[in-house]
Amino acid sequence: METRIRTTDYELSLEVSDYLNERLAHLGKILGKEAESARCEVELGRDAGRPRHGANIYFAEINITIPGGIHARATNHSESINGAIDDVKEEVARQLRREKKLHVRVIRKSGSLAKKLLRIG
Secondary structure, eight states: OEEEEEEESOOOOHHHHHHHHHHHHHHHHHHGGGGGTOEEEEEEEEOTTOGGGTTOOEEEEEEEEETTTEEEEEEEEESSHHHHHHHHHHHHHHHHHHHHHHHHHHHHHHHHHHHHHHHHO
8 A cells, every 4th residue: 555644733753653554554454455556645733723623633634545436534633643543544444344345235236136137038
């Protein structure tokens, strides 16, 4: 998976980078063979000075694009950068699982329809 990491008003430490890579590896497992062609863009940053977020001063955003139409995107704000990464990873994982189930369901339904047409003919 091709990964691009961008930071906004935040210095990416080695510990946070390792933590992020662990979470992205989990997303790679969900993608399976499609992970080789996937493109992942991650943005981490600090939202200090914006009163609407209150204590949630860190944010994480993940965009995953796979050629062929699959696209998953999530953004989250949290009190810690690790919390923001965890929450956004879970949301993207949920979207990818849902998309994968949809494709499996379509394939099964089309196979069922083909069998039905063969029985009729």
